[in-house]
Amino acid sequence: MSRQPNGHGSVSCFSCQNRQRSEWCVLNEKELDQFSRSKSVREYSAGEFIYHEGDTSNGVYCLEDGLVGLRKYDVEGNATLVGIVGPGRTLGYRSFLVGGSHVTSAEAVRSCRVCFIDSKAVRDLIGQNPALGYQFLRRVAKDLGHATERYHQGLTLSVRDRFVHLLLLLNRKYGQVTEEGEMVIDLPLSRQDLAALVGTRPETLARTIRKLEEDGLAYFKGRQVVAPHAESLFSELDLQS
Amino acid sequence: MSRQPNGHGSVSCFSCQNRQRSEWCVLNEKELDQFSRSKSVREYSAGEFIYHEGDTSNGVYCLEDGLVGLRKYDVEGNATLVGIVGPGRTLGYRSFLVGGSHVTSAEAVRSCRVCFIDSKAVRDLIGQNPALGYQFLRRVAKDLGHATERYHQGLTLSVRDRFVHLLLLLNRKYGQVTEEGEMVIDLPLSRQDLAALVGTRPETLARTIRKLEEDGLAYFKGRQVVAPHAESLFSELDLQS
DNA sequence: CGCCAGGTTGATTTCGCTCAAGCAATGTGG
DNA sequence: CCACATTGCTTGAGCGAAATCAACCTGGCG
Numbered sequence: 304m305s306r307q308p309n310g311h312g313s314v315s316c317f318s319c320q321n322r323q324r325s326e327w328c329v330l331n332e333k334e335l336d337q338f339s340r341s342k343s344v345r346e347y348s349a350g351e352f353i354y355h356e357g358d359t360s361n362g363v364y365c366l367e368d369g370l371v372g373l374r375k376y377d378v379e380g381n382a383t384l385v386g387i388v389g390p391g392r393t394l395g396y397r398s399f400l401v402g403g404s405h406v407t408s409a410e411a412v413r414s415c416r417v418c419f420i421d422s423k424a425v426r427d428l429i430g431q432n433p434a435l436g437y438q439f440l441r442r443v444a445k446d447l448g449h450a451t452e453r454y455h456q457g458l459t460l461s462v463r464d465r466f467v468h469l470l471l472l473l474n475r476k477y478g479q480v481t482e483e484g485e486m487v488i489d490l491p492l493s494r495q496d497l498a499a500l501v502g503t504r505p506e507t508l509a510r511t512i513r514k515l516e517e518d519g520l521a522y523f524k525g526r527q528v529v530a531p532h533a534e535s536l537f538s539e540l541d542l543q544s
Numbered sequence: 545m546s547r548q549p550n551g552h553g554s555v556s557c558f559s560c561q562n563r564q565r566s567e568w569c570v571l572n573e574k575e576l577d578q579f580s581r582s583k584s585v586r587e588y589s590a591g592e593f594i595y596h597e598g599d600t601s602n603g604v605y606c607l608e609d610g611l612v613g614l615r616k617y618d619v620e621g622n623a624t625l626v627g628i629v630g631p632g633r634t635l636g637y638r639s640f641l642v643g644g645s646h647v648t649s650a651e652a653v654r655s656c657r658v659c660f661i662d663s664k665a666v667r668d669l670i671g672q673n674p675a676l677g678y679q680f681l682r683r684v685a686k687d688l689g690h691a692t693e694r695y696h697q698g699l700t701l702s703v704r705d706r707f708v709h710l711l712l713l714l715n716r717k718y719g720q721v722t723e724e725g726e727m728v729i730d731l732p733l734s735r736q737d738l739a740a741l742v743g744t745r746p747e748t749l750a751r752t753i754r755k756l757e758e759d760g761l762a763y764f765k766g767r768q769v770v771a772p773h774a775e776s777l778f779s780e781l782d783l784q785s
Numbered sequence: 786c787g788c789c790a791g792g793t794t795g796a797t798t799t800c801g802c803t804c805a806a807g808c809a810a811t812g813t814g815g
Numbered sequence: 816c817c818a819c820a821t822t823g824c825t826t827g828a829g830c831g832a833a834a835t836c837a838a839c840c841t842g843g844c845g
Contacts, residue, residue, distance in 0.1 A: 344611035375692070377700040385692055400685040405769040406692050433674060440677065443684045444641040450691035451616070451626055451647050457698050462801070494824060503698035507801055509825050703833070735792060748833055750793050786845105793840075805817080812821075 315339065315541055316418075321367065321391030324437035329480025334432055341424035344519040347411040353394065356408045360398035366390055366448045374499070375508065377460065384499035387492070389476065396439055397446075399425065413493065462503045464512050467539055470528065471499055477526075486533040490526040556580065557659075562608065562632030567679035575673055582665035588652040594635065597649045603662045607631055610656025611732055614648040615740070622744065623784035625740035628715065628733070637680055638687075640666065653733065702745045704752050708780055710742055711762070712770065719769075727774040731767040 316339045322328055328394060344367070347353060352365055366388060371385045385407050398405045399422060426515040446540060452544060454466055458497070470488065480489030490497065497506040515521045520539065521530040530536055557580045573578060582666055585608070588594060594605055597616060607629055614627045626648050629635060639646045640663060670677040697706055711729065715721070719729030731738065739749040756762045761780065762771040771777055 307674055345563070375696045377696075381700070383699055384694055397685050397688055401682055401689070406689045428628050433677075436674075436681065438683065441642055441792085443681070443688055444638050447592070447638055447684055447688045447691060448644070448647045450688060450695060454617075454691060454695045454698060455616045455624055455626065457695060461620070504802060505824070506826085510801090513825085518711065536661065636802085743836060746792070747835085751833090754793085788845085789843090791841085791843105793838105795838080796836085798833105798835075800831105800833085802832095806825105806827080808823100809820100809826075809833090810823085813819080815816105815818090 329434040353409040364394040370412040371505040389462040487531040488528040570675040592651040605635040606659040608657040613652040727771040729769040
């Protein structure tokens with residue numbers, strides 16, 4: 304009973320690599336066991352929803368593997384990507400904390416393995432271990448800062464500048480820079496989703512990409528981006544073009 | 545010592561009307577005294593800054609009276625209004641919580657009376673009374689929801705729709721609706737600031753206002769708005785015009 | 786009285802959206 | 816294995832919302 308009560312080949316929380324960098328790193332062994340026992344694991348294939356905007360929260364989700372997009376739909380059904388979430392991150396904590404309903408829909412961008420932990424269990428854990436609550440507090444506060452930044456950028460920056468910002472951001476997780484300053488990124492997203500993340504249409508993004516190539520700033524082949532001189536991308540932003 | 549150590553005519557925290565609706569409502573008498581003793585009051589006249597974007601946090605501010613705008617400046621110096629904050633609300637809690645620097649500047653929109661509470665004092669209070677931490681948690685989580693909503697609206701809605709949304713929001717605090725459905729709002733902001741709040745230029749806002757008047761939806765005289773039929777404003781938004 | 790900041794209006798330009806077509810890659814069924 | 820849908824991406828043409836530039840008006844205020 305102490306190991307893998309459900310799922311095939313699911314990693315035990317004890318050996319979960321992501322734990323160290325997640326909010327749950329503050330749990331001790333006993334609490335971790337408690338956590339493990341009250342969780343349930345599920346696989347989602349690309350396109351499946353983990354929760355929908357408007358659903359009332361009944362727990363939090365911990366992403367073990369895969370990639371999840373947080374979407375918001377407008378009246379016409381067009382989706383904007385409000386954020387993307389990778390392994391180790393916890394989903395749906397905001398609505399759990401205020402006890403309301405989700406403000407975004409969480410959709411698997413590619414196949415995912417997700418652990419679900421019941422509201423009551425999380426509440427109990429926070430009750431016994433205040434450090435956990437503090438972890439969540441930091442998480443929300445951080446996200447609020449990012450949201451503010453993004454809001455401001457959305458209103459003041461051009462699509463091009465927002466897209467370059469995004470590339471630089473994606474580089475941290477999915478890219479690398481050689482010592483000559485060449486930056487290579489393996490994008491985890493389709494053009495459509497990149498567009499949704501920048502808050503524009505696929506057509507406009509395609510044109511923007513074309514211009515970046517014409518300007519010699521970055522070259523796109525499929526989901527791979529190569530920027531010969533990473534600094535020239537940075538300087539782009541300071542000058543406000 | 546137990547009353548007004550500083551400021552002229554400053555209200556003691558014990559009798560502060562705002563307290564009931566603020567995060568500090570969970571403090572007991574002893575804690576409130578502790579709070580009172582470690583606070584300092586200051587007046588700001590319109591246009592003065594309480595803190596600047598990039599400053600490192602060294603405590604939180606509690607707005608006793610007045611109105612504060614949270615601004616972000618772009619490269620050219622144009623300001624966007626990220627939010628406005630009225631009496632009773634606490635300022636700068638986000639950077640206090642994560643321990644980083646402020647992501648916005650707080651500027652007095654009109655003359656304000658602001659209490660400052662040192663980081664250490666707040667930390668101590670949260671330490672002894674976990675309910676206070678929980679209050680802040682709820683506050684941040686709520687604000688994150690709003691920020692997400694605003695971000696999405698900024699990308700998908702027209703200036704007109706965003707402005708109507710804003711009016712409806714301002715109505716809650718600064719307006720009233722008669723039983724005939726007539727809505728009257730006394731705007732607390734200049735046109736410039738309204739424009740900054742919607743994320744547009746003053747010229748565009750002026751034109752938007754003109755169109756609303758031509759459509760018979762709302763009439764503007766100085767800082768007073770009259771909307772003959774409040775529901776027609778609402779329906780405006782559902783139809784996505 | 787003239788000055789000045791805030792607000793409105795007009796003319797023009799620009800950026801990004803919409804609509805529409807074309808194209809490449811992948812899949813599907815006969 | 817080929818004809819064909821289907822899906823994702825790109826390109827083009829036209830349009831519309833909002834920014835920009837500029838003038839002008841208004842109401843305080845020294």
